[in-house]
Amino acid sequence: MIADITRGGNFQKKDFVESGLPCIHYGQMYTHFGIYADQTLTFINADVFAKSKVAKTGDIIMAVTSENVEDVCSCTAWLGDDDIAVSGHTAIIHHNQNAKFLSYYFHSSHFYTQKIKLAHGTKVIEVTPNKLNDIVIMLxxxxxxxxxxxxxxxxxxxxxxxxxxxxxxxxxxxxxxxxxxxxxxxxxxxxx
Incomplete structure (x- = not known):
């Protein structure tokens, strides 16, 4: 196994503050973040951050819930200097590989064919973080x-x-x- 996969935390959009500690909300994965990011769009206060799940530099942040199969598992490699809080409906993938390589892979058609086999649901499509352990990656x-x-x-x-x-x-x-x-x-x- 090349990665340790954990679920994201539980902060919500209502927890956003004007300035504070950096965070990524799963909904931003579909609209803003691409292969990698080194800055966040939003912030939360220290109390919420302390209760949150955190991604470190090089981790992959993946949205595991979506309205469609195409968007489920949208991800970004976090390349910023600071740890960031990550919201629920995500997986945080801690690994020892090139983060951008993995992120590019997770945007590939080879990954797509694997994720559609793992996705379930009708109105809300999900790939559980546990199921991500079944993904085969040629490294x-x-x-x-x-x-x-x-x-x-x-x-x-x-x-x-x-x-x-x-x-x-x-x-x-x-x-x-x-x-x-x-x-x-x-x-x-x-x-x-």
Whole structure:
């Protein structure tokens, strides 16, 4: 077994405060967080935090309850410096692997085919944290995980980051334009 999986805590949206200790609510997993995060959107006070389940740097936070199969098991790798409180309807996955590698895996079609077999419910779809222990993950050595993450991060930036992706696309189209311009304008003088 590569991971220890625990249930999230029990704070609710009504416990949010303007400033305090960082937290992630399971509902935010569907709307805000992607492969990884290093900052939270919300905070709770110290008393609520003390009673909460906590994720540490490198842990995976996974929403295990959803309205549909597609969104159940939405997750993020927590890469922030501070421990964070995690709400209920989540699993906290403590492990010794590359956190982003695992998060990318949990967003893959291979994981999807496994989770649909574990999901149950009709109006509310759930994959119990205990059932996550049945997931099979082919794990390459850490060095390979790191290399794979570097490649996936570059693709992710090109696809999702306008400041990286758009300039790269513009540069590629500029080169394509120059190539075809030169080809079209390199005709021989027309014979009379």
């Amino acid at each position: 390459p050595p850490i060095e390979d995980q790191n290399r794979i993450v570097e490649i996936l991060d570059r693709f992710d930036a090109l696809c999702n980051d306008l400041s990286a992706g758009l300039p790269a696309e513009i540069e590629a189209r500029q080169k394509q334009y120059e190539y075809y311009r030169d080809k079209l304008l390199s005709f021989q003088e027309i014979q009379k």
